[in-house]
Amino acid sequence: MRKTSELLWQDVQHQQLFEILELINHADSGPDIVLRLQQYTETHFTLEERYMEAVAYPGMDTHKRAHDVFRDEIATLLESGEEIDDCSRQVISTYLTEWLKRHVFGTDKELEAFILASAVK
Helix, strand or coil: CCCCCCCHHHHHHHHHHHHHHHHHCCCCCCHHHHHHHHHHHHHHHHHHHHHHHHCCCCCHHHHHHHHHHHHHHHHHHHHHCCCCCHHHHHHHHHHHHHHHHHHHHHHHHHHHHHHHHCCCC
């Protein structure tokens, strides 16, 4: 029986996001990995935002603004068109990974609790 303290779809998608972020650290990574991160992030955020709407989540506006910050950071990286050297690769990976950790283990846990308490799963 599945524990009721977690949402499987959310956990699987979060793990995929962390795995993509880890790929940025590889010396041969480039804009294609950032683009992959952007595409998967959009898929994940869109699903979360649909759930927030479906359950009438009261923190939806704040949560969506947080998503938009992450979206903007990734878009800025892609728009710069600059090569990613080892130093900037480390900074990008660390910054985005830390942001995602704070979001997943803070903001998303609040949403998870709300979804689990709602009639919509």
